[in-house]
Structure formats: structure tokens, C-alpha cells
Amino acid sequence: MSDPRIQKFNVEVDKIITHLHSEFAKLQTGRASAALVEDAMVDAYGQTQPLKAVAGITIEDARSIVVQPWDRSVIGNIEKALTLLDLGTTPVNDGVVLRLNLPPMTEERREQMKKLVGKIAEEARISIRQQRQEVHDDVKGESDEDVKYTLIEELDKATKAANDKVEDSMKKKEEEVMTV
Secondary structure (H helix, E strand, O other): OOOOOHHHHHHHHHHHHHHHHHHHHOOOOOOOOOHHHOOEEEOOEEEEEEEHHHHHEEEEOOOEEEEEEHHHHEEEHHHHHHOOOOOOOOOEOOOOEEEOOOOOOHHHHHHHHHHHHHHHHHHHHHHHHHHHHHHHHHOOOOOHHHHHHHHHHHHHHHHHHHHHHHHHHHHHHHHHOOOO
């Protein structure tokens, strides 16, 4: 049976990996994705809400996103929120829906995205190291040397596995970003 400290570490690592994947999903890779816009914060009904709470988001083709508000009175606020996202395009408002035509990715933009992927992956690795350090400090207080050694070994294996997941995700995303 695994130690509760190691189990807690694994739960935290799963949260970090999930967050990493959600951050990667927000990156533009040359094709339209709802994840690019769904978390844009819109002022609607006296409060700030994510776009996905006030509008339907559909992908028309490889480079077009259509945002259809459920209430036309907030279309101006949605347009403003989409403009602030800085996707390299401005939304086209026809009074019923907003269309975003994403520009083609240039080689320079792809290189910027690749660097951003690396930066996001590094933030995930830092979070994993911080979680490892917390558990390691807790395990150091263990009085039984054999138990302490075993737990530290188990923690190191879990840390390596987590870093491998981050590395795999990063490589896949870099490949996706660099694919024309």
C-alpha cells in the first residue's frame, strides 16, 4: 500500500498535468479551436463571465470560429472581449454572430509558439518540483531510516514519471505548432 504522502503528491501532479494540457489547448496552432476563445472574460448581466457561459462557439472551418451569443444584447461586450484576446484578427460583427478568421501561422509566429510551449512546460516542471519538495521535507521527519529511504525512492520515481509526462506533452505540442 502506498504512503498517503505519495498519493497526495500523485493527485497534485495530476492537477498540474491537467492544467498544462488546458494551457496547451489555448495556444493557436494554425487551426481554429474553441479553446482559443472559450475562456475570454465577458462583462454580461452586471458580472464578468467566461465566453462559453454567454454564447455558443462553433468551428466553421480550419481557420474560422463563430461565436453566437444566446442574448444579442451582450454582442458588443463579447466583441470587446474577443478583441482583447489578441489573436491577430478582429471579430466581424454581423449583428447576430461574431466571426473570427484566424490568420495563417507564419514561421516566425510558429517559433514564438514553440518558445511559449517550452515556457508553459517549464512552469509545470517547477510546480512538480515544489510538490516534490513539500513531500520530501515531510518524509525527512520519518524516524525509521528504511521507511524514509523507501519513500524518498518512491517519490523520486513518481517525480520522474511526472516530468516524463510533461516532456511528452511538450514534444507533441511543439510538433503540432510547427506542422504547417
